[in-house]
Amino acid sequence: CTLEPTESYSKADLDEYVTILRHVAEEARSDPERVKTAPHNSTVHRIDHAPLDDPTQWAMTWRAYRRKLERGSEHTGGKTT
Known part of the structure; x- marks a missing residue:
């Protein structure tokens, strides 16, 4: 390659x-x-791949990502971190 x-x-x-x-x-x-x-x-010696294998964590577009953030903030009292 x-x-x-x-x-x-x-x-x-x-x-x-x-x-x-x-x-x-x-x-x-x-x-x-x-x-x-x-x-x-490296500051991170092992990457946690679990979120990458979970389709509920995926957001294929910016719009989907924003929707997930908004839904997440409803459950965390406005915090999206």
Whole structure:
């Protein structure tokens, strides 16, 4: 799979990206376990996938998302967080 960048990226951005990919490829050759267990410097170590598997949590459009927020605020006293 070849990435196709959009016009919004500068040559410097693309060069930096290529440098990073080369670094990761070199790490993968020299220390495969490090790449397999990445990321190492993250605030969240495990993502909770449960909401992604629950169709009642999905909102396919902005309008559906707003409706879900409004319904949720009825149950939380106006708080939507």
